[in-house]
Amino acid sequence: MSDEPVQTLVLDHIGYRYYRDTDGRAFLPASRNRVRLVTDIRKLDQARGDELAGVVGVPRGDETLLEAAAHFLDGVSERPTQRIVAISEGLLLTAARMRDRLGVPGPTEHQVLGYRDKVVMKERLRERGVRVPDFAPFTEANALELLRRHGAVVAKPRRGESSAGIVFLDDAEDVRRFAATTSKDELARYEVEERVDGRLFHIDSVVRDGVPLAAVAGRSVEETTSYRRLEAFRDVAVGPGATLDQLLAFNRRVLACYPDFSGVTHHEVFLTQGSGGSGDEVCFCEIGGRAGGGGIIPGFLSRTGVNLDEVVIRSQLGLEVPRPPEPAPHLTGYALVYAPAGRLDTDLTPPAEDWIIDTQLRFQVGDVMPRPAAWNQAAVTVTVRGETEAQVQARLDEVIELTLRRLRGRERG
Known part of the structure; x- marks a missing residue:
């Protein structure tokens, strides 16, 4: 060399x-x-x-x-x-x-x-027998047919990011209105799929040749479109048990469909109630060949000592992807708190606590904050650790309440 x-x-x-x-x-x-x-x-x-x-x-x-x-x-x-x-x-x-x-x-x-375009990724996985939502490139006819089959659909930008541009279509009038008010070029960049009724989870992995070397999973407490209502978003790591085992098994199956991939994946799935009361089933949502956003990178670092961005860089340099240690038994989670448009006159840094492992501030005092237009445009993102899922969620709630009190004080001022 x-x-x-x-x-x-x-x-x-x-x-x-x-x-x-x-x-x-x-x-x-x-x-x-x-x-x-x-x-x-x-x-x-x-x-x-x-x-x-x-x-x-x-x-x-x-x-x-x-x-x-x-x-x-x-x-x-x-x-x-x-x-x-x-x-x-x-x-x-x-x-x-x-x-x-x-x-x-x-x-x-x-x-x-295969991990950037939502139509291409689902076509490739469906061919390999992976359960994916019923989907199609967006046309009014495709959307109406999927609506007829499933009762509710969602239109998503094929190469979108951070839940921006997602449109929920509940009936034929919604479909026709969306098609009529969106340019032809923009519609060509959309897909449409059945709206899966299930809880959203994600699995974040370090991968070598399609095999996960280490993986952790998290549960989205709120919908990823909560930013539209200025409602905080919480995500909590999944602790040991049957749900984690099921998620990791599905993750291994999906990654096996990418045998030439090494690096980092952020894999989102739905956990749905099986037919006939047969228990939870996993349905693919999407996968990305990069580190997840929010507090995923500091959470993974806290549990393994590995920075996911560094792994991405190493893989793109052609260097060997390292095998991380087994994730530590403690759990992590993160909260995204959104702010209304206006000038920020209050520091949103949370107080020092040994269980807060990372804070990302998008704005400083004096900045003019636009209304958030995507999931990743939180005013503050805080990552915490805890021994149980319940403790992690309680600590996130504490951080959210403190931040919202400060923001409400700004509005009164």
Whole structure:
């Protein structure tokens, strides 16, 4: 193996501070990487490190400009790009397309579509006998037929993120209204599927060649669209028992359908009541080839000592995915608290408690907060630990109540 640093192109929109651990250790150390970074122009101040050979800032959401900036950095470099890294869900396909164009090893567009496009992923899994919702690319006719078969359907952006753009369609009038008020180009980016009546869970795994090396599961207490009502969202890890065993078994079955995948997966499933009182059954919802959001990364780190973003980076660099230790017996959970639009004049940092393991503040005092438009746009995200599911949920409730009191005080002021 060459001792020369790898010429690494990084596509980013969350900020370069996430490419280091909490102690400042770089996931892309200068001794092994020469990094060309395309990042959110508002977060250029985070682009620091001896490994950086070039940095360009672009407005977040402008994919055309981001790709142009990436090709610029590749073109002006003395040595060609050898690896391309992207850890955010919305950039996985962009990175894959660039690998294909530049002949760079790593996940291809065809591979990434299997865990990025909701129609493609369900087609591939259904072919392999995995229970998935009844679905189709969105057309008015497809939606009406699924509505006839199932009584209620949901339209989702095929490559959407953070539950943005989801539309619940309860009857034929809802379907026709959605089709009539949405542009043709936008409708082509949607799928429609039966609305599964079940509880939502997720399984987060470190994976090598389609085999989970370590996995934990969590339960969504609220719907992921709770942000629309400004209601807090809670997620609690699943403790040992039959439910956890069932979730992990289904996860292994789904991951076996991705034998060429190594890295990190965030897998969402529904647990439904089986027919004839036969007990709970698992139904696929979606899967992503990246770390989950909210407090999933700090929760996994707390239980295994492994940072999921670092695993994603290692896998895209072609390095071996490490086998994490077995998850520790304590449990974790996280809460997302949303705020109404307005200026923040109160610090939302929770008080120091040994059971609070991570806090993410989206806004600082003085910032003007827009109304949240997606699940991940919480004003504050707090991750906690506890010995039981009940204790974790009680601690989340405590954090939520304190945060809401502060926000209500802001409104009175």
